[in-house]
Amino acid sequence: xxxxNNLNNLAQKIKFYTSYWIFWLGYFIASRVVFLIYNxxxxxxxxxxxxxxxxxxxxxxxxxxxxxxxxLIPTLLLIISSFFKKNIVRKTIFIYTCVMLFILSFFxxxxxxxxxxxxxxxxxxxxxxxxNFGEVLNFIPIKTLLINTVAFFSLIGSFYFVYKKNIxxxxxxxxxxxxxxxxxxxxxxxxxxxxIRGGIGLNPINLSNVYFSNNxxxxxSAINVIWNVIYTFTxxxxxxxxxxYASTEKIEPYFHNLYPPEEQVPSVFKNQKPNIILIILxxxxxxxxxxxxxxxxxxxxxxxxKNQGIYFENFYAxxxxxxxxxxxxxxxxxxxxxxYIINYQNKTAQLPSLIxxxxxxxxxxxxxxxxxxxxxxxxxxxxxxxxxxIIDKSDFxxxxxxxxxxxxxxxxxxxxxxxxxxxxxxxxxxxLSLTSHPPxxxxxxxxxxxxxxxSLFANSANYTDQVLGEFISQFKQSKKWDNSxxxxxxxxxxxxxxxxxxxxxxKYKVPMIWLGGALDSIPKVISKYASQTDIAQxxxxxxxxxxxxxxxxxxIFSPSSISFSxxxxxxxxxxxxxxxxxxxxxxSKKFYQLKSNEFPxxxxxxxxxxxxxxxxxx
Numbered sequence: 001x002x003x004x005n006n007l008n009n010l011a012q013k014i015k016f017y018t019s020y021w022i023f024w025l026g027y028f029i030a031s032r033v034v035f036l037i038y039n040x041x042x043x044x045x046x047x048x049x050x051x052x053x054x055x056x057x058x059x060x061x062x063x064x065x066x067x068x069x070x071x072l073i074p075t076l077l078l079i080i081s082s083f084f085k086k087n088i089v090r091k092t093i094f095i096y097t098c099v100m101l102f103i104l105s106f107f108x109x110x111x112x113x114x115x116x117x118x119x120x121x122x123x124x125x126x127x128x129x130x131x132n133f134g135e136v137l138n139f140i141p142i143k144t145l146l147i148n149t150v151a152f153f154s155l156i157g158s159f160y161f162v163y164k165k166n167i168x169x170x171x172x173x174x175x176x177x178x179x180x181x182x183x184x185x186x187x188x189x190x191x192x193x194x195x196i197r198g199g200i201g202l203n204p205i206n207l208s209n210v211y212f213s214n215n216x217x218x219x220x221s222a223i224n225v226i227w228n229v230i231y232t233f234t235x236x237x238x239x240x241x242x243x244x245y246a247s248t249e250k251i252e253p254y255f256h257n258l259y260p261p262e263e264q265v266p267s268v269f270k271n272q273k274p275n276i277i278l279i280i281l282x283x284x285x286x287x288x289x290x291x292x293x294x295x296x297x298x299x300x301x302x303x304x305x306k307n308q309g310i311y312f313e314n315f316y317a318x319x320x321x322x323x324x325x326x327x328x329x330x331x332x333x334x335x336x337x338x339x340y341i342i343n344y345q346n347k348t349a350q351l352p353s354l355i356x357x358x359x360x361x362x363x364x365x366x367x368x369x370x371x372x373x374x375x376x377x378x379x380x381x382x383x384x385x386x387x388x389x390i391i392d393k394s395d396f397x398x399x400x401x402x403x404x405x406x407x408x409x410x411x412x413x414x415x416x417x418x419x420x421x422x423x424x425x426x427x428x429x430x431x432l433s434l435t436s437h438p439p440x441x442x443x444x445x446x447x448x449x450x451x452x453x454x455s456l457f458a459n460s461a462n463y464t465d466q467v468l469g470e471f472i473s474q475f476k477q478s479k480k481w482d483n484s485x486x487x488x489x490x491x492x493x494x495x496x497x498x499x500x501x502x503x504x505x506x507k508y509k510v511p512m513i514w515l516g517g518a519l520d521s522i523p524k525v526i527s528k529y530a531s532q533t534d535i536a537q538x539x540x541x542x543x544x545x546x547x548x549x550x551x552x553x554x555x556i557f558s559p560s561s562i563s564f565s566x567x568x569x570x571x572x573x574x575x576x577x578x579x580x581x582x583x584x585x586x587x588s589k590k591f592y593q594l595k596s597n598e599f600p601x602x603x604x605x606x607x608x609x610x611x612x613x614x615x616x617x618x
Contacts, residue, residue, distance in 0.1 A: 015170055019167045020074060021071060024071070031155070032059055032221065034108060035108075039217070054212060055219075059222035063224050065197075065227055066227040077093055093171070104226055106152065107226055109155065119569065121223045122229060217502075243608050244609060245608070246602075248613060255610045258562050258603075262561055267520070267542055269543070271518050274516065274518035275426055276426075277484060279431045279488045279489070282435070283461075283492060283494040284490035284511060289306065301466065301468055302465055305468075305472065308522070309516070310523070311526070314526075314563075316529070316532075317490060317493055317508045318532045320508070321335075321376075324342075330355060331385065333614075337571055339615070343377055348384055356385055357545055365388050365428045366427070367432070368430065370407040370433070370434045371392065371393055371405050396411060405437075410470075420475065432491065436463075441460075453496045458496075483517065486515040490511065503569050503583050538553075563577055564599070571586060572592075580597065580598055581595040582594060582596060586605070
């Protein structure tokens with residue numbers, strides 16, 4: 001009789017166990033559907049239809065893996081409960097399920113919502129931004145926040161209903177079982193290792209197992225966001241091992257050939273110590289320039305300014321986030337594909353710094369930002385590299401808090417203009433704009449109509465362009481204009497206008513313009529391919545300041561410097577030259593594009609390994 005009861009009890013638990021596996025697999029399938037709906041424009045236009053269905057098949061490997069992890073605690077509870085008369089397992093697993101639904105749904109909706117802006121699946125490094133979650137919320141439009149909230153509770157509610165109605169009731173009966181149930185479920189734990197590892201092979205599952213296409217969005221659709229956050233967390237200390245292409249001795253000559261000895265070039269400055277104003281425009285892709293949107297010119301002022309100074313027409317951002325752009329511009333260190341050096345103070349402390357080098361020449365240094373400067377470790381980085389004055393939203397009066405995230409760009413530029421009037425030369429002032437960041441909220445009347453992301457972005461860029469034009473116009477009336485240069489560049493590009501894929505060079509192409517009364521022999525256009533990392537070497541060379549510490553920086557004006565740009569995206573890179581276009585995904589080990597008449601196919605891998613080696617050393 002006891003054996004029969006034990007068998008019935010075991011059968012009931014196995015039924016629950018099987019149903020619970022299916023429950024979580026169904027949840028992750030639904031989560032992938034949510035991701036595709038959130039990014040519907042890419043679902044229907046970027047990825048081939050057949051690949052979307054294939055993404056469910058390949059993504060199922062990661063779904064099984066993370067479900068295996070989720071099943072470990074309930075399986076242990078089934079074992080433990082076998083030794084007690086009281087039915088403790090039913091209520092405990094119910095609470096566990098509710099907690100997991102809440103946590104997992106938070107990451108699922110956050111990932112789906114942010115993907116359109118970041119172009120990457122949420123991972124450990126993206127999750128680091130949640131340390132300042134209040135500031136993250138400020139960048140989310142109210143409409144989006146409401147949609148996210150509804151989606152969040154709908155996802156939780158629907159699967160809570162499924163669990164409560166169909167699964168919870170399966171654990172009603174319970175009795176002690178000292179041997180049969182424990183043995184079976186210990187075996188289940190052992191068997192769970194197979195889906196957790198992705199099979200019985202020697203190598204555990206990784207992203208390469210789910211990358212199946214040359215289309216980035218198709219691959220990203222297959223990635224389980226929960227698995228991705230956990231995986232990147234566990235692998236964070238081994239990131240540099242991913243980028244090994246060849247021996248260090250082999251790659252060094254290839255790398256150094258990209259930076260030959262530079263010829264002496266005539267100065268483009270009239271004075272040796274001009275004031276320097278560095279304006280970093282949020283998300284200002286080159287696609288904004290010389291372009292109309294809904295019959296309105298997006299950036300009329302920049303279109304004029306680029307014809308009044310030195311315009312670098314083949315200039316590229318190093319990465320696709322503000323913190324990456326900041327480090328690349330101020331320290332000449334390239335962005336990394338899935339890690340951010342700004343998060344490691346021991347590493348950024350080893351980097352050279354444009355601000356430190358200017359301070360040695362008695363420049364007073366300041367940095368201005370309309371948002372929270374603590375966001376993404378920007379403040380710690382700026383202080384570490386020697387910035388003497390930092391102004392952010394907390395330094396503005398409350399009546400100027402007319403934006404969700406702080407102060408709009410016109411207040412920021414007004415503050416800088418006033419500071420310039422009161423500053424003794426020589427000085428360096430860095431300015432980081434913000435209004436052209438989502439939610440694209442502008443204080444001026446709408447100039448470009450439309451409610452889609454492209455129109456909202458174009459309108460916000462038009463506003464910042466107006467503010468910039470007013471700033472330059474007023475600055476020109478100042479006596480300090482004659483001994484100043486203004487460098488206008490973007491922190492990174494943006495995909496909003498053309499729905500570019502997140503590996504497309506067009507997304508990373510940004511404008512750089514040098515202006516100012518201290519410039520000589522203008523206007524001119526520089527066609528050489530260059531990057532944010534080249535700003536430090538180019539500027540310091542003009543100022544005749546020692547600059548040999550900037551390994552990834554070249555003097556763009558030097559005839560002997562090589563025409564190339566390098567940028568990184570999640571799990572890949574782009575290497576560009578006059579007749580070269582290498583777009584490579586190192587997880588799938590495939591070139592999205594391979595066009596080269598001047599560089600070997602391996603040059604991008606060499607460059608990435610060099611970055612990796614230096615990142616791991618610092």
